[in-house]
Amino acid sequence: MANSAYDMSADRASRLIRRYLEEDLQVEPDRASDQQFYKATAMAAKQLLAEKYRRFSAQAGSQGKKQVSYLSMEFLLGRSLKNSLYNLGVLEPFRQALEGMGVNLENLYEQEPDAGLGNGGLGRLAACYLDALATQELPATGYCILYEYGIFQQKIIDGWQTEQPDLWLPGGEVWLTPRPDESVAVRFGGRIEEFWEEGYHHVVHKDYTTVTAIPYDMYVSGYHSGGVSLLRLWQAKRPGVDMESFNRGDYIGAFGQSSLGEAISKILYPNDSHTEGKLLRLRQQYFLVAASVRDIVKRHMDIYGSLENFAEKNAIHINDTHPTLAIPELMRILLDECGYGWDQAWDVVKNTFAYTNHTVLAEALERWNSDLFQSLLPRIHQIILEINRRLCAELYEQYHLDSPAVAQMAILGDHELRMANLCVAACHSVNGVSGLHSEIIRRDLFRDFAAIQPEKFCNVTNGIASRRWLGQANPLLTDLITDCIGGGFLKDFSRLAEFGRFRDDAQVLERLAEIKRQNKLRLAEYLKRKTGEELNPDSIFDVQVKRLHEYKRQQMNALEILAQYQSLKDDPDQDFTPRTYLFGAKAAPGYYLAKQIIKLLCTLARVIDSDPQVRDKMRVCYLEDYNVTLSEILMPACEISEQISLAGKEASGTGNMKLMLGGAVTLGTLDGANVEIAQAVGRDNILIFGMTAQEVEARKAAGYHPEEIYQQNPIVRRALDALRDGIGGETFPDLYRSLRYDDPYMVLADFDAYRAARRESERLYENRPLFNRMSLINIAASGVFCADRAVGEYAEHIWDLR
Known part of the structure; x- marks a missing residue:
């Protein structure tokens, strides 16, 4: 079908918006609020979508x-407004039309839930x-x-x-x-x-x-x-x-x-x-x-x-x-x-x-x-x-x-x-x-x-809607890639591989680093405005955002943060690259242990933030009510992508693909699509740790006893004891018992390897040209994870x- 985008001018877009304001919403443009402009603009976009659907549907039916x-x-x-205007190819005419009426299109996006x-x-x-x-x-x-x-x-x-x-x-x-x-x-x-x-x-x-x-x-x-x-x-x-x-x-x-x-x-x-x-x-x-x-x-x-x-x-x-x-x-x-x-x-x-099966979990x-x-x-x-x-x-x-x-x-x-x-x-x-x-x-x-x-x-x-997560959510990176290889990749993401030619181009790598910093500043400014939370843009942005479930092992992340906090308290002068740990997740209403993990993360955030010895080195930020819109700001700012599920439990993941597309380096187990990400980028450009799925099964079959690790590993024992005895006046007895005596998702078994991978990520990050090279290679290799390929x-x- 030939029609790729509407022949839309700013003048026509203006007429459409004005018509919906005046006829449907009964308000003159000079008296309309942003909410009314949002609705009128959405109605205009919906009209274009409906017209396009009728033509497409009729042709498909006739054939x-x-x-x-x-x-x-x-x-x-x-949200639908930005995605619709972008995919229809009418984003700029609508932006110009609204500017002509004294309205900022970005403000209208904020009106949509x-x-x-x-x-x-x-x-x-x-x-x-x-x-x-x-x-x-x-x-x-x-x-x-x-x-x-x-x-x-x-x-x-x-x-x-x-x-x-x-x-x-x-x-x-x-x-x-x-x-x-x-x-x-x-x-x-x-x-x-x-x-x-x-x-x-x-x-x-x-x-x-x-x-x-x-x-x-x-x-x-x-x-x-x-x-x-x-x-x-x-x-x-x-x-x-x-x-x-x-x-x-x-x-x-x-x-x-x-x-x-x-x-x-x-x-x-x-x-x-x-x-x-x-x-x-x-x-x-x-x-x-x-x-x-x-x-x-x-x-x-x-x-x-x-x-x-x-x-x-x-x-x-x-x-x-x-x-x-x-x-x-x-x-x-x-x-x-x-x-x-x-x-x-x-x-x-x-x-x-x-x-399509999406899980191997019996429940x-x-x-x-x-x-x-x-x-x-x-x-x-x-x-x-x-x-x-x-x-x-x-x-x-x-x-x-x-x-x-x-x-x-x-x-x-x-x-x-x-x-x-x-x-x-x-x-x-x-x-x-x-x-x-x-x-x-x-x-x-x-x-x-x-x-x-x-x-x-x-x-x-x-696969993911790569245009949304790159073209819309990460315009600075989109511009860089377009300058390097042209814009054809937005229609055919397999062409993103051509960007890999620039992995050793110092100017491109410097520009990539500056784009990442700008995206980090954007996230920091957004959170400061919305929540008052202050982030250090010069720290590593380490991100784990996904549904809260024990098999995804947010509790392992929390335990490592706790152990690192204890280590910094013992030796505040040790070498440690400042790190901001960002979490976003909802727990099912009846899932008490998942809610206790959220409580632990929030407690760590409070304790660390109130401790002048460590708060400039570590920061934990729990993103309340994490959703698609917030993720569109977060994903481009991430540098380390936490994909740490127990091997054999995560079906695929798609957050790992979005974060990779934004230039984050994956730190994860050989689970789900992490396996294919590792194949795509090479083992030098991903941080893999922990047991494989086969090793997990073998260890379970031989008899897994987390109590033995607790007794033999002083770092694990000290961190777990803090869950029992109290952190910032809060205790976590159920989580303590689960990890020490049951540990169904083998957190303790992978814990030392996880800590080592975290320290390795700091070493790599300190070599910024090398880390930027890894980032570019991840971006260039992410085209295979576009939903176009999957569909x-x-x-x-x-x-x-x-």
């Missing part, structure tokens, strides 16, 4: 192109893929829930995480286009009656309750391409009112079911440590897939009038196990509503669905109590049981497997429904998200499936779009 439907519980978009549609890497990956799909002009729709509140707004009070509502829609709804005429009814509960009549099997669902799914659309433009991805978000509404309850005066009961239904689209990931939370999560997941699959089927029928070519024209992708119920839901539609036989329906399903591989599931989704429960019955029969009869193997592969086991096994059984493709992760999937997690169907398993290493692999090898 009969295969459609990708990407189902995910999260799409972590961040981050969309509350995700939490971490899973959702950010999905958002990056929508961008890449549109850039490559591949027709795609993302499906998610329109959460009224984000997961939560994190407030740190006395060092403890507290959760507050994250109401993002008042500033974010301007990007949403409601489509009430395309609403879908979703059924819960009730009972199933089956009977045969005139040779046909009939299934009747009775006594159910209905929740209406109302779609709202957002658009994601490709970069200088004709493509636009659609993100369809479902809002839950409970139709009507219980008039019988209302008439007898039970007003709360009359509307209570409405509130229960609408809770589905209130908050992402309700706490599932109790039955009510589990039920709400299950309601959310079925609500998402029931509405989405119905929408996909309707869209297909509107174009083709038949489902015979459904698998040929549709690729439905399941992003982690949350949308797994799309599989039995499509079976339900084909069986109960379209009259398909089981084998015919199952062929359609198998050829349509693909699954994250979703399982549902069979009784709870049956009470909420009786027909879907029946279909899953039949899928399981046929799967087990096939494993016994066709593959001649023994009972232990079949039990391991079964969808129903121990009175639980295993979503990951359902995905693997039903999908034609199963992929991991890094080379190591995909190997673990084949070798361990789904070993028995891979043994009989090896062709089903593949790898697609994650191209999905399109060719999994979705069959080429």
